[in-house]
Amino acid sequence: MISRRQILKAGAVGAAAALPSIEARAATTSQPENGSAKPTPSAGRSRETLFFFNGEEAKFIEAAIDRLIPGDDHWGGAKAAGVLYYIDGQLSGAYGAGARLYLKGPWSPEASAQHGYQLRYAPAELYRIAIAEIRDHARTSMGGRDVWKLKGEELDSLLSDLENGKVQLPSLPAPVFFETLLANTIEGYFADPAYGGNRDMVSWRMIGFPGAYTQYVELVDQHGYAFTRPPIGIGGGAHEVAHAMNMED
Numbered sequence: 085m086i087s088r089r090q091i092l093k094a095g096a097v098g099a100a101a102a103l104p105s106i107e108a109r110a111a112t113t114s115q116p117e118n119g120s121a122k123p124t125p126s127a128g129r130s131r132e133t134l135f136f137f138n139g140e141e142a143k144f145i146e147a148a149i150d151r152l153i154p155g156d157d158h159w160g161g162a163k164a165a166g167v168l169y170y171i172d173g174q175l176s177g178a179y180g181a182g183a184r185l186y187l188k189g190p191w192s193p194e195a196s197a198q199h200g201y202q203l204r205y206a207p208a209e210l211y212r213i214a215i216a217e218i219r220d221h222a223r224t225s226m227g228g229r230d231v232w233k234l235k236g237e238e239l240d241s242l243l244s245d246l247e248n249g250k251v252q253l254p255s256l257p258a259p260v261f262f263e264t265l266l267a268n269t270i271e272g273y274f275a276d277p278a279y280g281g282n283r284d285m286v287s288w289r290m291i292g293f294p295g296a297y298t299q300y301v302e303l304v305d306q307h308g309y310a311f312t313r314p315p316i317g318i319g320g321g322a323h324e325v326a327h328a329m330n331m332e333d
Contacts (some may be wrong), residue, residue: 099186134169135176136208140230142168147232149269152238159290160271160283169280175208182206196241205258214261216248217253253327278319289314 136174146163149171153265155161174180185201192202205213222231222242233244245251253261272281274288276296282288290296295315303311 098221107118109215134172136172136180136211137168137175139218141212141215142172143232144219145171145265147234147239149272150267151236151243152266152269153273155215162269162281165273165286166283167269167272167281170249170275170279171211171268173280173321174268175211180206180208180211181207181292183314191239201260203260207254210264213255214253214258218242218258218261221251227303276317276319278317285315287316294322 091165102278110224115205121156146168149162149167153162153165153167155164178184180203180228185206187204187206189204191204222234226234226238226242231239231242242251243262246258249257249259251258275281277283277285285295287293293315294311294313
């Protein structure tokens with residue numbers, strides 16, 4: 085059986101790419117020998133302020149991402165990793181405004197599956213409209229309950245119906261929103277903690293990634309020994325680098 089760790093390793097490719105920075109506060113961890121998540125000072129970043137989502141939208145996102153990347157006995161999932169704040173930060177900036185998207189039409193929602201994003205909405209609009217319409221659908225078809233009040237298997241079923249288009253939203257194709265949410269969730273889970281997600285570097289410690297830090301350049305031609313240092317993010321200070329380097333002495 086393929087483990088959750090192996091699946092998420094595959095999803096990590098390219099997720100640590102540089103993105104616009106957002107305000108963050110220090111919070112760190114290291115990985116003990118048994119592989120569990122034990123917090124220690126200064127190895128990751130998180131924040132608790134929302135710039136885009138309102139309270140109910142935040143509940144929706146946290147409920148959904150907690151099913152897309154759930155936690156287990158050893159590692160926190162997307163909710164625990166603060167992916168909400170990653171997505172919120174992106175939607176409140178250039179990505180949310182569609183800075184690199186052509187949005188002037190012609191629009192062809194049906195072509196999105198073959199040719200990429202083809203909607204008139206910038207990502208921030210996509211999220212706001214889709215969340216409202218999915219909440220209306222859930223309240224109408226699931227006993228008057230909001231999305232975050234659904235049981236796990238009920239929410240899984242709803243997400244699956246969004247993915248395969250069984251749910252018809254009035255303003256946009258449900259699969260386009262699902263695919264965007266899933267992609268942003270994976271990005272937030274594996275990206276550098278400076279961007280709001282990957283709290284305590286949980287995903288990097290889980291897959292054994294040392295972090296995208298330039299100080300490692302001196303080690304690229306050294307082979308044949310185990311690399312066991314805790315990961316360092318792009319926001320790591322000189323004291324973190326010195327601590328990590330000393331761990332190998």
